[in-house]
Amino acid sequence: MTQFIVQGYPAYAYTGSREFDPKLPSIVFVHGAAFDHSVWQWQSRYFAHHGFNALAVDLPGHGRSPGLVRATIGEWSAWLMALLDAAAIEKAALVGHSMGSLVTLEATLAAPGRVSKLALVGTSVPMPVGEAFLAAARDDPPVAFDMEATWGHVRNVQLTQSAVPGMTLLGASRSLNERSRAGALHADLAACNAYRPSMDAVRAIGVPTLVLAGRRDQMTLFKAGKALASEIPGAKLVALDAGHSMMSEAPRETLAALRDFLRD
């Protein structure tokens, strides 16, 4: 992990066991609610070993990064820009999943000159979160972690074999959620639920954009990802036979889509 000081606090980013080298083209990976950098384990490691400077961040209050969990997508976006400053990265490709997709989208709207490419994985705008999910995240996190694990994958994901030998998709997701800071899931979900960017601004995005959508996504429906792709000029839509957590459900296919897009 590489450490930066961002907005006064240490911030950690996984770099695929490689030294961070700002001279290489950079890709910043941003995780979703109550997760950490390790959701990008396979994809970020690949790019780190194929000519890129890969930074899979732990957002503040997530994984190893200390600091306050931010309340709005705008605040997360400001933090992401501050990370680029701290790492002396003038321009980076941004890849975000779920909440991370909103953070990278907002960063692109706020500072398009800093973003070379934008990949939105498992996304929708807006990203409404059900009241029952929000309430569970606030009042009964273990139930909310079960909801996130169940809805965060294809329906009946237990009836499939994980792409990663010996790992269970539900169990690994739940274990990672359970390690999150108290209150992080609720704060993250509330931030997603409240985010309403200017759709005029979205329609004016000039950064090359990929929308990677799971055809069987139960959290951010495929049709929502498709709709967002149709709003962003020139955006490429790639559909995967996967649910919301496509980085772990379909790691090879997710990597292939990102590789095609980011290496163009």
Next chain:
Amino acid sequence: MHAGQSPDPATGSRAVPIYQTASFVFPDADTAAALFNMETPGHVYSRLSNPTVAVFEERMAALEGGAGAIATSSGQAALHLAVVTLMGQGGHIVASSSLYGGSHNLLSYTLPRFGIHTTFVPAGDVEAWGRAIKPETRLIFGESVGNPSVDVLDIPAIAALANQRAIPFLVDATVTTPALGRPLEQGAHLVMHSATKFLSGHGVVIGGVLVDGGRFDWNASGRFPTLTEPYEGFHGMVFSEESTASAFLLRARREGLRDFGACMAPMTAFQILQGLETLPVRMARHIENASKVVAYLAGRKEVERVHHPDLAGHAGHGLARRLYPRGCSAILSFEVKGGREAGRKFIEALSLFSHLANIGDAKSLVIHPATTTHFRMDDAALAAAGITPGTVRLSIGLEHPDDLIDDLGRALNASQK
């Protein structure tokens, strides 16, 4: 029954296919390199992973509520894999004194040769567990239900201690199985099984499995350089960075299976999976039969004492009711009046029970621990494990309980002649 497998997409096979192959063809050179450098998941060589074995691993992780699992060539290999993944020379283990004899051998006699030492403590004395922890302690280990004395481990209490001292807690749940209790839910961090026993139920294979809950914070503990510092054996990989929830399993697979090689064969995984499909149904019958046998033996004048949590006088009676409401053990032990000689006559007079070194078979089994499974233990260690020269251990199978009781009754009569 279903976890980790869907009908084979290539053939429609409903049963888990047996991928009886040593290696897997790489589609291209780039994929080969990516597989070796962990840039993409997949199977390379069956010592590291195999699709049939992976179904068993995933199913066990699902049954235990863990993040993932690794299948091993035996239960002993699972314990060894856990130990060597967590520590090297100078490491220390705190373990229950009430352990399977093979586990006791490994901890007491073999691992010290490699600089790893164990302090044994009475299973039921939680304070003793705490006192035994040293700065170099890297693992706390016990059996959910000890074999053969049927001690019930207070998993929540020891888990609280383990969390407080930031040391991982491994539970051998061979006797209870996930059908009766799930140690990870009770607070343990790691679970292992001898899959040879109840998980299989048929007694035709040797196998083991190690499940990680994925919740122990290796970095916060600060005592596990094998997981939190660069590993030169894998290009400087830091396993806890690579995967927050599966750092332990990554190291165990990428080093432990790679270098020690105690992997499970695909045919073995297939055979265990056949048994696993009926686990809850079988365990209910095992427990029902065992309760009838316990009640019967407790009422026989030839029996000095019966050790089983069903009995109000057993030290683990209340704990077993709390942790295992569906019952906790088809293993029981008892002492025949007349000591070792009476025990010998008893065992030799049985006809339905098989005299052999195993537990958890569909068939009922009997053994004399002091001269077989635990024979390397000295008198003090035997006493600490709750074994006397006259102790007889039974593993109650799935036969009709009347047949079992009839066999036991005739053998008890013979023991006193």
